[in-house]
Structure formats: C-alpha cells, structure tokens
Amino acid sequence: MSFFGFDPSAPPSSRRDDALSENIDFQDTYDGLGEQLDEADDAFNSDTFGSTGPIAKDFNFGTGAGPNSAPIQPQQQLRQAPVPQQNVSYAQAAASSHDDQFMQELWGASNAPSHPAAAETGPEAPKAEKKILSLAEIEAQLTNIEHQQQPQYAPPPPQPFGFPGMMPPPQYGGYMMPPAGFIPPPGQYGQPFPMGQLQGMGQIPVMPPMGISGLQQQPQQPQQPQQQQAPAQQQQPEALPIKVGKQQPVQSKQQPHLVPQPSRNQPKADLSQFPVLGGPKENKPSNAQVQLQHPPATSQQQNAPQQQPQEFNQFHRGQNFNRGGHSGHHHQNQHQHQDLTPEQQEKAAKRQEKVSRIMSYSGIMNPKDKDFVTRFQLSQIVTEDPYNEDFYAQVYKVIHPKSTNSANQQVSQQHNSIAQAYLEQSGHRLGGRYKRADVALQRMQQQVQKAVTVAKERPKLTQYAREGALGKISFGTGKKPRQQLEIISKAAQRKLEKEKKELEGATNDELVGVPKKDRSPSISAPSRVTNKYSKKDIMSILEGIISELMNVESESRTNSEVDTTQLWESLRVLEQPSSSGDDEAEVNPFIQCLNYNKALKILSRLFKFLSREQILTIVTLIMSNLENLSVVKHGSYTTYESKKVPETVVKLVELYSMTFSKVLMNAVLDFKFNEIIGLLVILIEHNNVSYVSTTKIGLTILTTLLSRAELIIGEGTISATDLSEWSSCYDELFTSLESRIAAIFPPNPEDIDDGSSRENYVWQFLATLSLGGKLSHQRIIVDEVRDEIFGVMSRAKAIDNTDSANLYKKQNLLNNLNMYLVVMGLVADETEIKELQS
Amino acid sequence: MLFFSFFKTLVDQEVTVELKNDIEIKGTLKSVDQYLNLKLDNISCVNESKYPHLQSVKNLFIRGSTVRYVHMSPNSVDCTLLQDASRREAMVQSAK
Numbered sequence: 001m002s003f004f005g006f007d008p009s010a011p012p013s014s015r016r017d018d019a020l021s022e023n024i025d026f027q028d029t030y031d032g033l034g035e036q037l038d039e040a041d042d043a044f045n046s047d048t049f050g051s052t053g054p055i056a057k058d059f060n061f062g063t064g065a066g067p068n069s070a071p072i073q074p075q076q077q078l079r080q081a082p083v084p085q086q087n088v089s090y091a092q093a094a095a096s097s098h099d100d101q102f103m104q105e106l107w108g109a110s111n112a113p114s115h116p117a118a119a120e121t122g123p124e125a126p127k128a129e130k131k132i133l134s135l136a137e138i139e140a141q142l143t144n145i146e147h148q149q150q151p152q153y154a155p156p157p158p159q160p161f162g163f164p165g166m167m168p169p170p171q172y173g174g175y176m177m178p179p180a181g182f183i184p185p186p187g188q189y190g191q192p193f194p195m196g197q198l199q200g201m202g203q204i205p206v207m208p209p210m211g212i213s214g215l216q217q218q219p220q221q222p223q224q225p226q227q228q229q230a231p232a233q234q235q236q237p238e239a240l241p242i243k244v245g246k247q248q249p250v251q252s253k254q255q256p257h258l259v260p261q262p263s264r265n266q267p268k269a270d271l272s273q274f275p276v277l278g279g280p281k282e283n284k285p286s287n288a289q290v291q292l293q294h295p296p297a298t299s300q301q302q303n304a305p306q307q308q309p310q311e312f313n314q315f316h317r318g319q320n321f322n323r324g325g326h327s328g329h330h331h332q333n334q335h336q337h338q339d340l341t342p343e344q345q346e347k348a349a350k351r352q353e354k355v356s357r358i359m360s361y362s363g364i365m366n367p368k369d370k371d372f373v374t375r376f377q378l379s380q381i382v383t384e385d386p387y388n389e390d391f392y393a394q395v396y397k398v399i400h401p402k403s404t405n406s407a408n409q410q411v412s413q414q415h416n417s418i419a420q421a422y423l424e425q426s427g428h429r430l431g432g433r434y435k436r437a438d439v440a441l442q443r444m445q446q447q448v449q450k451a452v453t454v455a456k457e458r459p460k461l462t463q464y465a466r467e468g469a470l471g472k473i474s475f476g477t478g479k480k481p482r483q484q485l486e487i488i489s490k491a492a493q494r495k496l497e498k499e500k501k502e503l504e505g506a507t508n509d510e511l512v513g514v515p516k517k518d519r520s521p522s523i524s525a526p527s528r529v530t531n532k533y534s535k536k537d538i539m540s541i542l543e544g545i546i547s548e549l550m551n552v553e554s555e556s557r558t559n560s561e562v563d564t565t566q567l568w569e570s571l572r573v574l575e576q577p578s579s580s581g582d583d584e585a586e587v588n589p590f591i592q593c594l595n596y597n598k599a600l601k602i603l604s605r606l607f608k609f610l611s612r613e614q615i616l617t618i619v620t621l622i623m624s625n626l627e628n629l630s631v632v633k634h635g636s637y638t639t640y641e642s643k644k645v646p647e648t649v650v651k652l653v654e655l656y657s658m659t660f661s662k663v664l665m666n667a668v669l670d671f672k673f674n675e676i677i678g679l680l681v682i683l684i685e686h687n688n689v690s691y692v693s694t695t696k697i698g699l700t701i702l703t704t705l706l707s708r709a710e711l712i713i714g715e716g717t718i719s720a721t722d723l724s725e726w727s728s729c730y731d732e733l734f735t736s737l738e739s740r741i742a743a744i745f746p747p748n749p750e751d752i753d754d755g756s757s758r759e760n761y762v763w764q765f766l767a768t769l770s771l772g773g774k775l776s777h778q779r780i781i782v783d784e785v786r787d788e789i790f791g792v793m794s795r796a797k798a799i800d801n802t803d804s805a806n807l808y809k810k811q812n813l814l815n816n817l818n819m820y821l822v823v824m825g826l827v828a829d830e831t832e833i834k835e836l837q838s
Numbered sequence: 839m840l841f842f843s844f845f846k847t848l849v850d851q852e853v854t855v856e857l858k859n860d861i862e863i864k865g866t867l868k869s870v871d872q873y874l875n876l877k878l879d880n881i882s883c884v885n886e887s888k889y890p891h892l893q894s895v896k897n898l899f900i901r902g903s904t905v906r907y908v909h910m911s912p913n914s915v916d917c918t919l920l921q922d923a924s925r926r927e928a929m930v931q932s933a934k
Contacts, residue, residue: 381842381872388930392923393843396916400847492932547929550922601918 371443378448387554531576532585538592542599544570549602552609564609571606573618579686580627587628588621595630597652600659607663615667616675623679624686626698631656635695643747656697664701668708673722676709677729684729689736693744696761702733703765710772730772734780741766741784760816767820778824789828792817797830840927844920845870845908854884854909855900861889865897874902 340348365373386394533541548570556562571590578588593599607615626632634649645653668676683689683702692698709726712718718726744762766785770778782789792813799810814828821828825836845867854864855876862885865878879897883889892898 377871381839388926389839390843390846391926392840392916392919393846395919395923396847399916399919543925546922546925550926550929598921 375450387557530586532583533587533589533592534585538589538596541570541572541589542593542596545593545606546598546602549606549609553605556609562609564611567606567609568614571618573614573621578628579624580688582628584628588625590618591621591625591628594622594660595652597655600655603659603663607667612670616671619664619667619671619679620682623683623701626683626687626692626701629697631697632692632695635697636691637746638691638694638743653696657700661697661700661704665704668704671708673709673712673718674725676705676712677722677725680705680709680729680733684732684736689733690740690743693737693740693765694746699744699765700761703761703768706765706768706772710768734769734773734777737769738780739784741781742788745785745788757812760819763816763820767823770820770823782824789817789821789833793828793830793833839872840923841874842870842872843923845874845876848908848910848914851910851914853878855905856907856909857900857904858906859904861885861892863892863898863900868897871902874905876900876902876905876908 545567548567552562552564552567573588573590575590576586576588578586578591584592610618622629631649631653635645635653637643637645640646671679683692683705687698689702693702713723713726744765766781770781773781796810796813799806799813801807801810810830814830818827821833822836826833827836828834848867849869851867852864853867854862855878856862861883863878863881864884865881867876868879869877877897877899881892881895881898883892886893
C-alpha cells in the first residue's frame, strides 16, 4: 500500500474492517491520507501512469473483480484457448491505453505482456495474456509482501538491501524503496528519496550495475539485459520497484533461489522469478514461499501442470484479500472450473459474469457513505419543533394508532424500518417509540440528532448574489424546496406602514388611528355601549380563538401547567352582554361564533382548557342568549309556513347534538344545584320558553338541566331552602309551558321519530318534566299529549308483525313512549295502556 | 412542510399517482421526501392499455415535479386535523 508514499499505518484489510464496525465518528470517515501526499513530483505523473489519452465517460467504477479480471485469467488461459476479454476493468482500461511499457514497469515484468511467451502460445496470446491486476489484488499482494517482508528488515547491514532506519519500513515496503544502486542524475530526477543517505550507506559500490538489467528490460528483450542497463536507468527512473527486485539477486548471493537465475537460459524462467510486485519478495528466506508468491507468471509462461497447485494457492490467497463477498464466490467457481465440461464452463462463466456485473457496484458505498447521505437528507427535513412544523403527521400518529393495519405494518416495518423511522422520526423525540430499535436504527437516530444540530448551525441563507452574476441564486431549503412568492398580507402591510409612521412621528398617528377603530371593535369597546359585528369580524375572532387554542394545546404537550388567560380573552365572552332578541349584529361575539361549524367542532377541545367558573360563565351567557343561536332562532317548525325546518338548519342542529349538547351535558355534571336553578331561571327570564321548547336544541338543553337537577335531588342531600327554590323554579317553567306542551311535537312526528332511532328527545323531555313535577303536573301533561300517545300506539300498530325488517321500529316507538309512561307507572303496547306491574 | 407531513401519513397505503404526462400509476406508497418525490411499490398502470411500457416494472421512484395528482382513500385523511395543520402552517408563515 505504499503506493504514493503515503502512510498506510493500518493494513488495508483492517481499515476495511473499520468501515463495518459500529459507532464510527462520522467525521473520521476521511482518513486524511490525502494530506500526507508528497506532491512534489506530480510533474512526473504522466510518466508514472502513462499518458492514457482521453478518459472515456463510461469509466467503470465497479470493484473490477469481474470474471475476466486478473485472477481468473491465468487459469482460463492455462487450460483452454484464450478467452477474449469481455469485461474491462479499470485496470484493464488503463492498460488498453497501450502503455504496456509502463504497466510492465509498474506491476512487474511478469504481469506485463510477455512477448516471448506470446510466441509460444500463439498469435492470440499477447492479448489474452495481458495480466492486469485489479486494485484489490494488488493490495492483496502488497499485503502479502508486507507480511513477508517483516523479517527482511531484521538482517544486519551487510545485507545488501539493508538501509534500515532510512525509511520507516512498513511505509515504503517494496515499492518506494529507493534503488540502492541507482544514482539519479540530479537535474533530471527530483529528490523524492534521501539520496544522500543512501550514498552514505555505501551501498552503491557494492551494487553491480548489472543487477538492474534483467528486470529493467522490456520483456521483449529479456536476453540482453546488461546492455541496456545504463540507459534504462536514466530513461526510466520511475521503475523503481523492479530495479530493486533485480538488484537484489545480484547483490546478495545468499539467496538460494536467486543464484541460479542469472545462469538460466530460459528467459521465461527468468521472468518467472520476477514476481508480480518487485524485489523485496526476493529477500524471503524460503524458496518455496517465493514460488508461491509469483506463480501466475510462471505458470502462464511455462504452462507447467505441476505448478498448478501452487498457482491455486496463490490465486486463493490473492482472492482472500479481495473485497468481501467476492472472494468466496470466485473461490468456489475456481474449483468448479476444474472438473466441468467446456459447455458447463461457459455457462458458469456467463453466470459469473452476470453476478459480477451485479456485484461490481456493490460495496461502492460503505456504511459511512450511506450514513453521510442519510444525514444529509435528514438535515434538510429535521425540525426542532415537530409538533409545529410536522404537526399533521405527528398528531395523526397519535390519533390514529396503526391498529388498523397492524399486520401489514409489521411486515412492512421489517422491510422498511429504516425508511419508516426516517420519516417518522425526522426531528421527533428520539427513541421513545422504538425502545428495541436495532443497530441501524440507533445509528440513524444518532444521525438525526447530529442532523438537528447541523441544521441549527447552518446559516439561514436564502439568496446569494454571486459576484459577476446577473441574477440572484436562490436556495431552496428542505422546508421550502421551491422559492415561495413573498406576499405580505394587507393587514401585515398596514401594520408595517403603521410602525413606520409611528417612527416618523406622533402627528401621523392620528391618521392611522381612525380606520383602526372601525376595524377592531374590541379595543374601542369601552367608549361605546354596543358594538356591531360583521361576519368578517366574527370569523376573525373565531380564527383567533382557534389559534389561541392551538397554542395552548401545543404548550400543554410540553407543560402540564398552561396559561389560558389569552385563550379566555380571545373568546370575548365578557366583551359585550346581550340577551335573546337583540339585534343580530350586536349579540355577544362568542354566541355569534356558535353559529358556525368550526366553532362547534372545537368546543370540546376548548372546554378542556377552561376552568369550572369560566364554563359556568359561558353556559350562563348561552342560557340568556338561546334565541340568538341560529339553531334555536331558525330551528323551530313554527316559523316556517311549510312547518318544516330547512335542510341547512337541520344539519346545523345535528352538529349541535353531536358537539354542543355533549359538551353541555358534561359541563352540567360539574354544576351545583343552585347553579342549575340559576341557569333555569335565566333561561326562563330571557327566553320565550314555549318557543324554545319547539326546537330540538332548546328542548334538549331543558332536558339536560332538569334531569341533572332531578338526579341531585334524588341523592337526597339537598337542603329544604334549595328544594323550595327548585319547586318555585319548576312551577315557573311549567307555567310557561302549560297549554303549549303539545306544540313540542312537530306536525310530522315521523320527522323526529320514525321508529328507527332508539331515542326521542321529545319523550325524553316529557319524562324528565313529569319526573320533576307533582301528580297534578303529570296529569296536565298527560292530558295535553294524550293524542300523541295514541298516535304513537297506532303507528306502532300499523307496522305489521310479519314485517320483520321493520319490526324493530315498532319496538323502538313503543320503548320511547314507555320511557315517558313509566314515570307515571304506566306501560303501553300497541293496543292499550296498562298499569305497570312490578 | 404541510404536504410532506401529510404524505408521510400515507406511507404504506395504496395511492394512485397521476403524472403530468397522463400516466396513472397505482401502488403502495413507500416513501416520500420534502420534494414530494414518491417511491411506489407493487405498481400497476391504471391506463395500461394506453401506456403498456410500465408493465414489467414493479416499483419506481417518481420525481415530485412530475406529479399532477395523488389520489388517496378519503378514510386515510383526517380533515379536522388537516385544517388545524393548515392553520398552523399559516401561523408559521405569517410569523416570519
């Protein structure tokens, strides 16, 4: 790995392990090797790497461990006709830039195309034999060498190769080892190595220049190395490793396997001795090991079957250093190749190619890279305040827990957990819901945390005018991917102008003050007796209420104590007293708000934040304004010629029953007995009770109050004075209803009860009224509603007993009627009324 | 962020995406980002006879800018909550 002279302080394999381990500080992704590069000799890059010509756009970024990449090739060539190369790895691409020479020098002679060998194997051979190592293999081999080199530095100075201490051995192992015998012409060659030291070591004289020869040679001329020696030195000073390798055998005759080398006649054998990666190897103590080191070249050129096992060894060893999943696969394939028919081999080769095509890009991003991307994406969308900025999703999750599709969810959760969490937790409080989050999730949560801080620190730049550019560059942010139009509302504009004028001086203030008075009645309220509210005013008041409510709600998520004074003020309950019959525009704004759907929908949410006193105040206000509510005002059949309530009002009435009535019922539970009496008194005083009773909502309110009062009486803890107050209140109510009780039944009884519902508010009211009254009261009521009672009985009778589909209606009709009759100890069936047997 | 927030709640639900080029794709929403890019799984083309070229595609990524409509089941939308969320968004906007 000492390729460019940087410090591979950790062996490459271990560094790769790092990538897989957890808990990495992301900032450490970059190992900083780039800063250690010695760039002094960059001018020689083209010499080192060759002038590769134009670089194509289809550069292969894969790992290069394709089926045809180096390790397999020798094998294939060994036993079958050379296979044309299909897949070009980057190393091959570099080689195909026809710089055989430099490849040879760089990778060692044995790996370079060897022409003598070509002559033996045939015309196709040169192409086929181009042995190009992928980077991974080179690394692997380097690692090998490094390991085996360790002892090399142990020997004392006499060793020809010994310049220990000159350079940190592991760093410059093999490749950058300065050629001891090489004296660079000072002007021509830079000073990448401490040459002075080299010379000081006295290495030069020892070194026979001849030593360089064999390796220095181009493979084409392996036979005449010596002659070329001197020029080679000067012309190709970069080919350091090779020289080193060559020098050694000559210098040190101690190395047994190197001794015979010069004497050999066969250039092939010679070449085979120059291992893939240059000299240092040759210092290895054992010959056998050396042979293992460089067999590809050997076998390639000699085609010697007996060397195959060694070659395999080498091959596997190299492969083991290859990237993760590949090695095993290749390994296996390699074995298979041995005992397969050519057909099968072809098949296998095809398959392998396919696999490698798929695999070639796997692992391009390591976990750190992925983390980086995730973090980058997250930092765009995270927010510190998820309940505000991600309100819908966050609340939706709470309101609609995923019970509906939990089975689905579980399956998808497994496959999709990261994405799911990514979306769900973007800025959400971390880990809360995912106690048993797996490692990847935890890491992602850490990412989110980091992203939040990063997002906080990032300057909020939205526009940037670059020097010399005509326009402005606007950045979208994660929250606003596209630039929105910046439109200031008129109100805001006015406010801005006002502030401006206030700054300018007091004189202008008066000008602005006039229109303002018209707009906001609340501020000018003290000076006037009554205010008129337009629909627009009411709507803005209502929106104000909702905004305050939402503020309070979001505050309540973090605080148990919430300040609701602003919310209460926004209701404007006390702003303007009014009572039934007032001019529509002058009615208390809160009462006016109650005419709109959206006010009703928030009622239950609103009441949660109000104190008992505040609720009592509101209910009192409503009691005195019943006839100002449009459900009461327009909700009585008596005001329509057709005796039918229009559809729009009916809908509003329905909504009231769903919202208002329920809220009121809950509120009343908290009221004391005398408070309920007080409410009833106010209701009777301010409203025409007989009119109110002809509306569904009015009647329901009466029922609610009466039944609550009766329940409290039933508890038996009421003082005598309270009871007498109650009876006088009841008498008053009854008097205002007397002789008009039948009118609470709308002309078409089917409208309110066709038997399909289990409830009938009219009978409920009559039951409650009867329950609270004395016997005399009950008699009056029965007298007045006698016709209705018999009407219901006949309607029930009209439903045929064989009509099973409608039989339940009959039962409902009678049940609802009996709810009233039971109060007086009676029970009715479809034909007669009997005394209740108990 | 309102729409992003909204679409997040539709993850794992079936939606129909109508593209600006008239292709309608039905599939399970797998992911969405702030650009409203969508990732769909198990897709099928609603107007397949007209646009058969997506027949063999199982899942896809749709750039948000090419989407015209996203159809979804009304049951998967909480309108009241959406109203609140819109108000909140408006509040945030006006506060700026």
